[in-house]
Amino acid sequence: MDAGILIYRIAKPRLRSLACRVMNSSSPDWTAVRAQFPMLRQVQEDGHPLLYFDSAASSQKPQAVIDALTRYYEHDNANVHRGLYELSARATMQYEDSRRRVAHFIAAGESEVIFTRGTTESINLVAHAWSGKNLRPGDVILLTELEHHSNLVPWQLAAERHGATLRFVPVLGEDGSLDEAAVPELLSDEVKLFAFPHISNSLGTITPAPEWCALARQRGIATLVDAAQSVGHIPVDVKSLGCDFLAFSGHKICGPTGIGVLYGRAEILASLPPWHGGGEMIESVHYGHSTYREAPARFEAGTPPIAGAIGLAAACNYLSALGMEAIATRDDILTTRLVDTLNRIDGVRAIGPSGKRGALSSFVMDGVHPHDLVTFASGRGLALRGGHHCTQPLMRKLKLPGTARASLYFYNTEEEIDRLGEILTDTRRYFA
Amino acid sequence: MNPLDELYQQVILEHARRPQNHGPQPVPPAYRAEGVNPSCGDEIAVWVTFAPDGTIQKVSFDGQGCAISQSAASVMTLKAAGLNPDAARGLITDFHDIVTGSTEVDFDHFGEMAAFSGVRQFPQRVKCAMLGWRALEQALLQRNPAA
Numbered sequence: 327m328d329a330g331i332l333i334y335r336i337a338k339p340r341l342r343s344l345a346c347r348v349m350n351s352s353s354p355d356w357t358a359v360r361a362q363f364p365m366l367r368q369v370q371e372d373g374h375p376l377l378y379f380d381s382a383a384s385s386q387k388p389q390a391v392i393d394a395l396t397r398y399y400e401h402d403n404a405n406v407h408r409g410l411y412e413l414s415a416r417a418t419m420q421y422e423d424s425r426r427r428v429a430h431f432i433a434a435g436e437s438e439v440i441f442t443r444g445t446t447e448s449i450n451l452v453a454h455a456w457s458g459k460n461l462r463p464g465d466v467i468l469l470t471e472l473e474h475h476s477n478l479v480p481w482q483l484a485a486e487r488h489g490a491t492l493r494f495v496p497v498l499g500e501d502g503s504l505d506e507a508a509v510p511e512l513l514s515d516e517v518k519l520f521a522f523p524h525i526s527n528s529l530g531t532i533t534p535a536p537e538w539c540a541l542a543r544q545r546g547i548a549t550l551v552d553a554a555q556s557v558g559h560i561p562v563d564v565k566s567l568g569c570d571f572l573a574f575s576g577h578k579i580c581g582p583t584g585i586g587v588l589y590g591r592a593e594i595l596a597s598l599p600p601w602h603g604g605g606e607m608i609e610s611v612h613y614g615h616s617t618y619r620e621a622p623a624r625f626e627a628g629t630p631p632i633a634g635a636i637g638l639a640a641a642c643n644y645l646s647a648l649g650m651e652a653i654a655t656r657d658d659i660l661t662t663r664l665v666d667t668l669n670r671i672d673g674v675r676a677i678g679p680s681g682k683r684g685a686l687s688s689f690v691m692d693g694v695h696p697h698d699l700v701t702f703a704s705g706r707g708l709a710l711r712g713g714h715h716c717t718q719p720l721m722r723k724l725k726l727p728g729t730a731r732a733s734l735y736f737y738n739t740e741e742e743i744d745r746l747g748e749i750l751t752d753t754r755r756y757f758a
Numbered sequence: 759m760n761p762l763d764e765l766y767q768q769v770i771l772e773h774a775r776r777p778q779n780h781g782p783q784p785v786p787p788a789y790r791a792e793g794v795n796p797s798c799g800d801e802i803a804v805w806v807t808f809a810p811d812g813t814i815q816k817v818s819f820d821g822q823g824c825a826i827s828q829s830a831a832s833v834m835t836l837k838a839a840g841l842n843p844d845a846a847r848g849l850i851t852d853f854h855d856i857v858t859g860s861t862e863v864d865f866d867h868f869g870e871m872a873a874f875s876g877v878r879q880f881p882q883r884v885k886c887a888m889l890g891w892r893a894l895e896q897a898l899l900q901r902n903p904a905a
Binding site: 698701756 | 760761765766797800823825826883
């Protein structure tokens with residue numbers, strides 16, 4: 327037996343028992359949970375420990391997910407759905423098991439989960455396949471002014487292709503609140519689709535998604551929820567949300583990059599034409615025409631991100647074992663501390679909702695541009711995002727020259743937030 | 759000096775706090791060009807006026823941005839005034855070398871421009887440093903498209 331396999335066999339039970347110890351109680355031991363993320367042990371060249379506050383851009387990965395990827399590439403790698411040999415059958419089984427696992431994670435049916443490259447591709451799929459079938463000149467797509475570029479630009483392109491126009495639910499101010507009272511009127515006859523973020527990536531606003539989806543459905547308007555910042559942070563159940571489409575990315579919820587999900591309600595997926603053409607999405611191909619398979623295969627042309635799907639399923643298992651309610655509570659406690667810390671620093675102003683919000687806070691510092699702030703903080707090991715956060719129109723509307731953003735996840739600690747406060751105090755002193 | 763202090767030298771912070779030649783000029787006679795940094799959304803406008811003999815009379819700029827982009831534009835307005843367009847283009851190349859190159863920077867020759875050599879250790883900030891300088895390049899092209 328070679329040494330690698332020996333180590334693997336010995337290491338596996340130990341990992342499993344650690345996982346049980348960490349996860350079996352109702353409230354996880356967050357110190358032990360954090361220890362499962364190898365990246366978070368990193369120390370910079372200059373001796374500063376990594377203070378990772380950019381999880382809204384991409385989360386770190388637990389050992390369980392890293393191991394699932396390694397295991398797949400070391401033991402099970404083959405193309406799916408085509409080889410008749412045992413290995414290919416095994417890879418196919420794991421890929422489809424992953425789909426079932428991910429579907430279960432958001433309470434969807436397994437044929438309602440389409441694997442994509444990420445949230446952006448998921449939204450583009452709808453903006454092409456759904457729009458091609460449903461948009462006519464004069465139709466309206468309703469969005470919000472909070473939109474990330476990835477839930478705005480695909481609709482601009484679709485509107486241009488089909489002669490439709492865009493309208494927006496107005497944002498009311500720096501607290502990130504939306505003009506919710508205007509929504510019933512904005513959902514007028516010409517509106518064919520309402521797409522909005524579940525949680526705003528730059529301000530943290532939580533939208534009333536179930537109410538909006540219900541209202542839209544009463545009027546025959548399709549809904550798409552950009553759940554890039556909500557799945558993995560709060561429990562998400564597509565049936566109780568009542569949306570037609572929901573999009574999210576694997577890498578923001580402890581999974582690998584290059585994998586994402588489009589949930590589509592079964593009835594609506596059945597009505598849509600393909601988007602990308604290629605292998606695997608077809609039933610029968612002739613030189614002149616082809617026929618296509620049912621969803622989800624119809625929307626997965628070519629070799630899919632197999633390892634990505636397996637890694638995402640491992641991430642869903644990991645999060646479920648911690649418990650989504652426990653994660654949401656942990657997020658809330660840390661976020662409250664983060665916002666309080668920011669507001670206590672002289673010359674710093676936290677931006678976004680005063681009450682409940684996503685696990686992030688944008689902020690501005692008097693006299694210090696976000697880029698300078700982020701560069702200085704980086705010199706102390708602190709990873710922040712600075713700029714427009716892919717929400718340029720929103721920043722313009724709020725008259726902000728960009729913001730700095732601290733975003734977190736369950737693996738961050740109270741001590742890290744206190745350290746963030748000290749570094750930002752130093753930053754102000756350095757530049758002001 | 760640690761990399762941060764090298765990036766944010768006092769000269770740079772001073773120019774960022776009190777930028778020189780800040781503000782618009784009437785168009786015409788001035789030529790106006792804009793620079794945009796897509797990674798942060800920072801926008802800068804640069805105005806250039808020329809003397810009858812074709813040399814640059816005055817460069818000014820306006821816009822919001824980080825300490826690096828604002829101070830680099832401020833230093834640029836001082837250095838470019840009085841040059842002919844070819845010399846100004848040479849200066850743009852020199853400045854690009856200072857913020858991206860690997861050869862030693864001649865501090866005596868370049869004066870305040872040399873303070874930006876600290877940007878070399880922060881490749882993601884090169885666009886900030888070049889923002890105003892690229893706009894100057896565009897303004898020169900507007901006056902003499904063939905050059």
